Amino acid sequence: MLVLTLVLAAVGFALLVAALTTGSVIWAWGCILVCVLGAVLLLVSALSMRRPDSESPPPPGRHAKR
Numbered sequence: 001m002l003v004l005t006l007v008l009a010a011v012g013f014a015l016l017v018a019a020l021t022t023g024s025v026i027w028a029w030g031c032i033l034v035c036v037l038g039a040v041l042l043l044v045s046a047l048s049m050r051r052p053d054s055e056s057p058p059p060p061g062r063h064a065k066r
Contacts, residue, residue: 001044004041008035008038008041009035012034012038015027015030015031016028019031
């Protein structure tokens with residue numbers, strides 16, 4: 001999902017450049033939509049990485065029981 005977020009960031013940058021060179025508002029709105037979608041995907045990815053899996057064992061720590 002991180003790769004998709006990076007692709008969306010690149011597409012958003014290309015749309016920003018297109019909006020600035022042509023002066024079109026439609027390209028600017030496309031840039032905003034793509035960037036918001038990328039931010040949402042990045043947030044979802046970060047929140048899903050924080051949630052620990054119930055099946056995986058906890059990492060061994062200093063006081064881990066064996």
